[in-house]
Amino acid sequence: MQSEVTRETFWTVGPVGKAVFYFLSALAVVYFVYGTYARFARYAEGADEPFDRLDDLPGRVVAAAGTVASNRGQFDRDLYAGVMHSFVVWGFLTLLVGTTILGVDIDLWRPAVGESFFVGEFYLSYSFVMDAMGLLFVVGVGMALYRRYAEREGRLWGRHTSFEDDAFVWTLFLLGAGGYLLEAVRIVGSAGMASYERVSFVGFFLAGLLSEAGLGPAAAETLYHWGWWSHALLALGFVAFLPAGKPFHMISSFANVVTRDEKAGVRLPGVPADAAPDEIGYTSLDDVSWRHLLDQDACTKCGRCSSVCPAKASGRPLDPRDVILDLKNYRQDRDAGRTEEVDIVADGGDSVVAAETMESCMSCMACMDACPVDIEHVTEFTHMNRRLTETGQMDEGVQEAMMNAFQNGNTFGEPARTRPEWTDDLEFEVPDAREEAVEYLWYVGEYPSYDERNRRVARSLATLFERAGVSYGILYEEERHDGNDVRRVGEEGLFEMLVEENAEAFADCEFEAVVTTDPHSMNTFRNEYPEISEFDAPVHHYTEVVEDLVRRGRLGLDGTELDYTATYHDPCHLGRMNEVYEAPRELVRATGVRLAEMPRNRADSFCCGGGGGGLWMEFDDDPKPSEERLREALEDTDAGGDVEKFVVACPMCATMYEDGRKTGDYEAEIEIVDVAELLCEALDAKGDTEAESGSDSASSAAAD
Template structure:
């Protein structure tokens, strides 16, 4: 059936069709009221952040660049696709549909209220512009409804587990159902209008609305009935829109604003570095909710309860008492209860605290939650603040107190005398240079575990052998080396971290070298990303800080900091470590250490080294940025926590069961001393001793180089044996 365009009919539509002048005045009154309520709510939200403490980092430098980055992230939905393609498509449909409808509504308001009524110009909402407008609005609105339909299906039919939690409430339902009803209701209003105006032929561009009008007509709705029903449908749609807009600052829809602000103010090195503590005797860490910085308060409001952080948290997966989402939302709920006149409670404490101490002890500081978060929430900053409060109050486990005592008294986490730090070198058949006495190209920071732990000493010796074979100029600090402080900082002992950092930097500055190379990714990260941020001069008058360092160390990056895999890769590339990819034939898998991979994006270099040995490398399903933590970070190495299955045990099961090679995997390759310790333990407690071997990457490389040398020597001997004897 066709409906010809009536003679003289203009290609447009009447905005307030059948509403009347009184209804139009009521509409504008409600619109102004809605905007006032909205703006007041937004103002109160942002004013509340100003009551938080100052943030340690400049969050508004290069503001145009920050806004551009945030716009790119939001517009592309790139983080929504992380680990969830369907969720990414769904969110893209909703976002772009919503923005298009918002822009379309704004264009209509400009035409009606500014261009036509304000400036007295002829409406531009006619002809080709109107037709193009209608087509785009219908097409993008359809994506909006489809996206929301998928969201409803995932939430209420599939029941995606991560979407539900202790903080699930009416506002989650309100957000998704209101948007869905607005989308569907808009098409219903459009369909009734098209039917009520006699199906003007140009309205076919509104293909969804035209389809809805056809459905109404088939259902028996005539033109007169449509005209009678239209005002009720129109007002229902308008009032629902007003309620939604007014509610934005007061409920979950506020994430549309707070999330963008959070991405704008994000620290690109968040997690890799932590905020320091000011030299202020009045400073408190988390005694009060307003001790949290304004950015940490913004983090709380930016949370969309999507549960992506929860789904990747190794502590939660292991049965520990930690859900990263709940910690952020617990703090938010407490803040809101205080603002509403609620009772004050300790922020972190067992029995009545907002956060239990065992919750924070469970965190491995692996940064998986931050990597998965689509709105750049910086969990580790808030978590470290809570840990510092626990440390201030002495609410930490005796095992951690022992570690702190060892570091304070002996300069290492083992509590061994400093003179024994280099004892691991005694079994080498060569000497390692003393960097305190002679210039070297590479100053090698060996670290605590390679220096004192028997299993990791073998890793240190294998790496020393590689350096010696390559004739690299490498030196160590011998008994002047002390613990780097990375993990005690994440447990909350900031001043002990500063003391260790100042002591080490004093030793670094007394040496002549070009590059600092680390065995441990934890040391690598803290030297690269944290030490340069410390203004040691601020602590010069503190009697507890027994070091003499002026200003900042390596603030301009003049000293390059590398993990050993990066240096060894250079030596291989230069031909100083001969490997042709045929030396070994093991079937192996490789584990990405959190501090090397997720923290510093070093993924391919270790893999290339594994392949250079000739080993057959098979990836575990969770690899690279999605790697599963060994459980040793954030003090986990020194804590005996109750858990259903140790993270190290779960990871070894994954290696043997979920890789393509399955049980054929012979060696589990690690590039971190802490990982070595945790996986050797998990190998025993999980019953994997007869199934797989834990091997350091440097050990694998040393074996390959030795095999290559042996093959080369055998080849030369064979050549000599085959040569004709002289007459």
């Protein structure tokens, strides 16, 4: 009886049909293998990568498998897409494994052993699992169709949307739904509605409907024959042409995740010391690294990067997805001889990418954080910015800032001797780290040193250090621009010069760790300076250090000093790039302020617009990123209009939001305050309370 519980795998096909099927299968496999080989052979022609992408390959593969199996990237910011993609992936992989098992039984096990294992309990278990997971697959593809065609989700459509997108999703649906219909017809015609086929619950249900509709065994046999061949040809065609189109992302995206650089964007690659001027940046396809060629093929056109890009949201001519796909299309057309060779990037004239598109990037890495297949947009954009810089095609505002940094060590163009003038209004002397050993070498940064608004932040932080009895010191006029954004606009030579000067100044001091006011400084000191200098000291943002001081009671705050509602903005370089999220929040709460989170917070934070040289350029944004963020703070937080202060922890953010408060007409509604200023406000409030308490006690004693 056990041997009867099975199904005929080539029912109605016959010996000749079976031979034709195997021939077509072999042909499909050959096309697939050759197409896949051709793709990877093209990657091998790409330029070398500066970082090792294949170290600990087994560990990388295991980690990538975990990422793919869990669909972590797809769930980020979009639960619907996460569920949809999980159903498709898990269902597709199960169907693939199931088909492979069936092939092993037919082509290997039966010829070797003389009997099939595709019977009895194994067959029943197999049928149930395949039906269940196949249902998930069909539901997942149905969700994709609904979102694409019924909801018409905006990020799925763009100038690169094409027929291949439609063909891909509809082919998957026809394979999944057609498989169930084929199973139902077989159950009616071959199995005669056998009760054991109930384990194939979807197929059995459809078979019941077909039977009730009048489909008999004879008609089912004829229908099955044509249906089987239609299904087989569609499946084999899908396999054969998979490397030629969008479905190839099932392979390339996995390879992309395997070869990811965990510090991509946070740490940019350098320029070889012997590189000629025409070898700096991306000039032609020959310059593009093999990993960035792989990036282009891994892109699924999902538009997640576009939907979170602050430049695109502000109306700038940057769409991260379009840049990647423009490069891909140019590569394919150039390889096929369909187009002439042009510059990868240029200001005016023929080029793949326009200069103004690259200038629009804020280097906030939101696109990279949102990408589920680890495309490294910012790294590629930096290579293009370097080409613009090397050929003198840089924005005028950026050129002026770079010249100032080169001549004076700061982008304001102010003399180095005036850098410590912010200390003049303090009631105490700020220690000189060049003259005494300190625990913390405080790198103040240029905005807190030269910009009047941010000088208040520097004075507040100095006050906190003094109140807490911290051993600290600054470099005074020896401090130079940190170089973080200098590097991101493409000025690699100037960046290396600044690294050398700052590293030399650090080396002349005796300290245990560096603390920075600006997250941009922290990022480059922590992640980039060690790559090209001997600097290797621990680096902290000031919120990390001060949070430790507050926790240990060094500032005497008890969490009752202030009584109002505020929201906190995660700076890109502090949060998304370096994962410092809780320290600033703990400090806000330590003052007694009620913290209302904005919907876009932590890794999902929205850039202020100042990164990537944004502070040095003029854009006709509508709205400005800073204006949009302030609107979100006042309208989209749970506290709504009760939010009185917008708390920042980055001088660049403070500058951009002060500007956005004016241009967006928010001056009467909300105040911009740095975490250090908030803490000083709390200390002042505590002092006033204690003074009042002391005065009341004195008055009471006098009365007695």
